[in-house]
Structures are given as structure tokens and as C-alpha cells.
Amino acid sequence: MTEFLKRLLRTPQGAIGVAIVGLVLLVVIIGPWVAPHDPESLAPLQRYKGSSLTYLLGTDQYGRDIFSRLLIGARATVIMAMLATLAGTVVGALIGTTSAFLGGRADEAIMRTIDAVMSIPSLLFALLVVNLLGSSIVNALVAVAVAFAPGMARITRSVALSVRKQDYINAAIARGESARFVIVREMLPNVIAPIIVEMTIRVSFAVMLFATLSFLGLGAQPPAAEWGLMVSEARRYMHLSAGILIWPSIAIALVAIGFNLLGDGLRDALNPRA
């Protein structure tokens, strides 16, 4: 484990990714306690302020402290994205493994159907599901998970199939190892690694997809401090103060970059050959 961490931190992507994601998770945990202001208290006399010692990143169109709103919004954005990715991965992994296990015609039929589902752009799929369930944060989570499942199914299946063909699996079977040993000790670790890499990278897509849903008015609802919603609300006032728009945009980008880098770092660390 320490060996693995060392390898992860040795690549620039891994080191920066760990730093950013670590910082983001810290904000998610302690954000609401360290926020200097109430994120929803209105202060009509303090609107459109620039950065100052009282308001680190300035105030928005209602005089709310942008820094506090970002700290508190991290929970809505990041936790939801991680949960949605996890849910999509579990469902996708189940479908993918089943398909690989069944093989033959059933596998062919399942995969062609998955391909068909993937011809609907994931944003559009998420929009349809949210519209079906009604706009709320939980429904947005379900929508993103549903939109991710087919892609994860495809990846899990191809990984499972390629691992199954490896010589060390055949060697383990030839040694007379039990099916349980082969699956748990030989196959699982090698199947899980690429899936974790893919999942990490997908968290950044999920953050973006969530923010996009909120931006289109189909995710978090005002006055929630969700980052995509903050950008959406800032659009009407951006010529009065660019900060309202810029800071939440940077927050979204930073989280997405962090998970992207971490995913690439993990890939390099788990795959020393490359």
C-alpha cells in the first residue's frame, strides 16, 4: 500500500491530483464550520463587493458572501457527483460482468443494446430522467447514475473478458486452485483497478454534468449554494461584478481537474508497464 502511494505521488499528475482532491474533500468535510458568513443571509447594502478581508471573494447580487457559499456548496456538488458515479458504476459493473459471464449470444445482445442506449447523449438522457422524476438534487443523482451505467457496463465487460484470457488465470486454474480463489485473489484485483481509474475520471464528468443540470434549472433549486446554480444565477448580473461568475466557475473546473489528474495518476501507478 505504501509502495503504491509512493508510486502515485511520484507522477506529477498523481501528486497534484492527490493535493487537489484532498483539499476538496477537506472543504467538503469542514466547509460549513469554517465558512465565515451565513451563505443565505441577504445584505442589500453589501451587494457586488470585490474581494476584501471581510468578504474574501466578494459578495453576490444579494450581498451573500461568495467564499462561504462555495465552501458550503462543495457538499452538494462533490458528494452528489461521487455518489452518482458510484451508483452508476455498481449498476454498470453488474451488467458488464453478467454479460461477460454469460458470453455468446446473450453477451452480444446485451452489448448491442448498451451501444444503442449510448447513442443518446448522456446529458440528454439525464435531462429526460430528471424531467420524468421532477427537478431535485436526488433525482439529478439518479439521472447521472442512469446516464453513466451503460458506459461503465461496457468498460467492465471488456476488462473482465481480457482478464479472463490472461495466462496467470489459466495458470491458477491449471494449478487446481478453487473457483473462489481464482475469482477473488486473481481476477477481482485486476478487474477492480481499471474500474477505479475510470470511476475517478468520471467523477469529474459527474461534477460537470450536475452543474450543467443545475445550470439548466433541473438540478439544485435556489437559494441552494450549488456551484452550477451559482453560475446560472450570476449570468444576469455578471456585467455588474465578474466575481459572481468567475469564482464558482473556477471551483467547478478545479474539482474536475483534480479528479482527472488523480485518475491519470492512479492509472500510471496501477499500471507500471506503461
Added chain:
Amino acid sequence: MSPNYILKRIALIFYTLLVVSLIVFAITQILPADAAVMMLGENATDQALDALRQRMGLNDPVWMQYAHWLIGIVQGNFGTSLRTGQPVGPVMFEALGRSLLLALLSITFMLILAIPLGIIAAIRRGRVADMLVSLISYVGVSLPEFVTATVAVLLFADWLKWLPPTGYVPLTENFGSAIAHLTLPVFVISIILIAHVSRMVRSELIDVLHADYIRSARLKGLSGSSVLMGHALRNALLPTITIVALDVGYLLGGVIVVEEIFAIPGIGRQLIVAIQARDLPAIQAGVLIMAATYSIVNFLADMLYAALDKRIQYD
């Protein structure tokens, strides 16, 4: 490439559309929207509502409604919009034309930038130029379209006043103005694709440059540039066709957001309007047309790939 394979691929397109039509129909069936109430308004009498439901076939069993809808589409009739009372098909296809223009311009712009960036990064691997390209691509893939679009409008339209903020002008009406209105949307859609494709070109080219035939070309004394141009690039760029085709799904998603922000009357904006108004026939037609576009583009990409790469023998 055998005719058999082509037939199989075409059959797959139809299968895809069948699956998508089932999904869309299922979703729109569960939606809590009564088409008859939507058309006649909340105050309509029960009698009038019943009569309309009867006429629209809303009292038929679900499978019969699905069959009617599917048969209609095969005959080129996508149904009537609940919102406007106009046939949905022509409106959607006209909007699709505008979206395809946007998509084509974006792909062209993307290729012009992404391929050279990828090549530079691969040749200067591990040096400053490579680091710079990967930095740009990390930032690029991490910015959702609605963020780049909003910031771009603030920067280029509000502050610098170089370009119009939103709106759409047909190419035939005023070419200059049309291009000015399309510049920001094309730029915004391209960013994520540039980041993605330049990374792919870089890794493909690095792989190819390690191949034996490149080493023998170098050993027989060819210059670096002719090895690159004559031997490496062709093989490195081929997989880009598949990548770009698969990215079309992502592109269409981006088109939805960008059309909404820049007020471009394309299929994405039509879909958002339809979804917000719960205009079921319009939603069904829009999603089906988008999925069809994606499938057809991927089919054409496979054909192009096979035509360009003689090693590939599909059967």
C-alpha cells in the same frame, strides 16, 4: 469490407433506433402530462377532453399507441406538437440542419487545432511544449460548456465588444454576421474536443514512433520530417476518426447547452423547449433524431476507417 458486414452494420442502426424509440416512448408514457389537457387547457369540459383523447388514440392500449407512433415515423410523420399544433418532423429537421452546421464547423476548427497540438506534444515529449499542451488539455476537459460559454460571452461580447453575445443569423441572409454569431459557439463546443483529441493524437503518435518500421525508415537515412509526414502521421491519425465519431455523442450534448445559451434555434434548443413544456411528440422526435445522427455518423466513420486502412478486413 464485405457487403455482409455493411448490411450487418445497417441492421444495427435500425436495432439502435428501435431500442431508443422504446426508451423514449416509455419515458414519455410515464411522464405525468395529459396531452388532451395540454391542448385544450385546464378549463376544458370532460366531454371535449374525452372526444379529443378518442381522436388522438390516447384511450388505446399502450402497445397500440407505440405501434401507431412507429408506423407514423416510418411514413415520415413524427406527430403534431402539443405546444404549437405544427407537425414536429419538419421543425426538428430544420433545427437539425442548423445544429449540424454548428457541429461541422466545430469539428473542423477542432481538427485544425488539435492535430498540430498533439503532434507537437508527441515530438517534444517530456519537454516544455508537451507539458504546456497537457496543461491546456487538462484545463480544457475540466470546463463544462456552460462555464466556458458564459465566460466567453462576458469576455468577448460584454467587455471587448468584438462579437455579438447571442442570436443566430442564417448563412444565406448575411454571411459576415452569420459567422460572427457562430464564432463563440463554435469556440466553446471545440474546447473539450480539442483537449480530448489532442491527447489521443499525442499518445497514438508516441506509440507509432516506437514501431519497427519507423526505426527502419530512420536507419535508412530519411530525415526526421519525412519520417513523420510520410510514415508516422498516416497511421497515427487513423484512429482519430473513430475517436471523433465516438465524441459526437459528447458533441451533441454540448450542442444542447451551447444552443440554449447562445439562443441558436437548433435541435438542442428545440429539445430543451420541448422538455420544459412536456411536449411529448417533440421530445420523442428530437431524441430519436439525435440518436439516429449519432448512429449514422459512427457507421460512416467505420466505413471511412476501413476505406483508408487497407489492413482492416471486416467480415
